[in-house]
Amino acid sequence: MDLTRDSASSLRIRVVTDGRAGIQNQALGLAEAVQRLRPAEIEICRIGWRPAFDRWPSALKQPWMRDPASDPVLPPDGVPWPDIWIATGRASLPLSLRAATAGPGRPFVVQTQDPRWQTDRFDLVVAPEHDGLSGANVVSILGSPHRITPARIAEAVAAFADRLDPLPHPRVAVLIGGRSASHDLPPDHATRLADQIAEAVAAVGGSVMVTLSRRTPPEAEAILRQRLESVPGWVWYGQGDNPYFAFLGAADHVLVTEDSANMAAEAASTGRPVHLLPMVARKAGSKFDRLREALITRGLVRPFDGTFDGTFDGLASTTPLAETDRAARLLLARYDAWRA
Template sequence: MANPLSIWAVSDDKAGNAGPALGLAEAVARLTPAQVSVRTVRWKGRIGRLPWFLNPFPLTVLAGGTGIGPPWPDVWIAAGRATLPLSLHLRRWSGGRTLVVQIQNPRAPHAAFDLIVAPRHDEIAGPNVLSITGSPHRITPERLAEANARYASLIDPLPRPRAALLVGGRSKAHDLSDARARTLAADLRRAVLESGGSLMTTFSRRTPDSARRILTEALADLPGFIWDGDSENPYFAMLAA
């Protein structure tokens, strides 16, 4: 392989997929010289809603501006269902030059990948499957220290104990209903007021608008801050604090 390696972190840009793909790519780059590039998969029309086996010629239906095409990287690290139509062909397209890594259970033939990095709760096994606890991520001591210093003026004045509230939302298995949001808000208010601490809050793109509104209205007067969703997300600084 080339030195430095070329590594693509490929996803649909959803945080739950983009973070693990980039995190694993950055981890490789800490061990050996590498150039990491981010590639975002976008499909024309409704193609992206189809299962991978109904997209047999994926390069022809990619939306413009993805930067996905030859020359292929030395290492392809992909996460998310949207990447599968491409990942499944990469070894053939590259003539076997590209190491193809898929994060999470692909629910596709394992033999198409050089390595599958799947959380243990996916309960899959095989000679090319690496089971891990949780998911790859971008959190390192250095990144936390840098974020903590960058947001010091915002966070240092906050009273302790400091709590970080990372609000998710709808998925196939879960929902964040208005009733649950109200209960959560009441529990959090009580905890912060009783402890004399502060609350740092951030929402995800999956958080329902009504739940976001309920939580924001209930928590806005507490010591701390609520990320506005427009500026850079202080996620790493919240973890550091």
């Protein structure tokens, strides 16, 4: 359990997830956006379930089934609840519902992503627009909540200055996802992508800053590393501090595979030109297709055409996507009305 405190805190926010970075960053990013608007204390709780019960339906899970290593999320008798509860992911759902139905003194319960379970029982659901979720308690945003802010990426760039400063411009951040229910990255496709990226960067005398996902297939990862290591830059091997935020901050262009709502939204929040790298579709008409079209239609990204001409419709950058901040403002308005 981690605490992020503000000396003049007036709100107590509990963030509840299974601790995986991509999941936790959604709830934490929303909590931090609230904290930027109003003094608050953020408590980070990581929860899990005993292996025998992990795959059980949420409706059947009981608190005693939690993994003993989990943080104590539900307060014991006599201990007050937080003011706001923000949770993300399937593992959090049974506990979020208990918080939402706890009676007097309970927290304002916010679930990010589509819970796909008793959605109307939560006080607020912050869901990606491409999920198509609707309801009186639903706020739809383009992409997912995240932790990207100008201050955070500037701090990260400074922390990695010794590695980044020598890299020639234009610097191209390359954010690679991997296999999912909707997309795949087979070896032949990875080869084509790597060669196209290498040729485009070489043509402008630039450099790459490459990070891969846990979902990147090993064969594709090996191909990308081998073919992009000959390009000036930095291919991060997953060792040491993660330079992901620094790559976004130092980039003149961002390349991101189209399989990740998180990475696409985070890249679009920087104001840099963002280019979508195609993946092999495993399922036609997926929600990621809807996200892709929304990002393109709003001028936030464009499909990668193998060039870096420095412009998006004549501009060197785009208007940063600020959906996390918008969601935080709406959350506080709903919270204030709920408390009134």
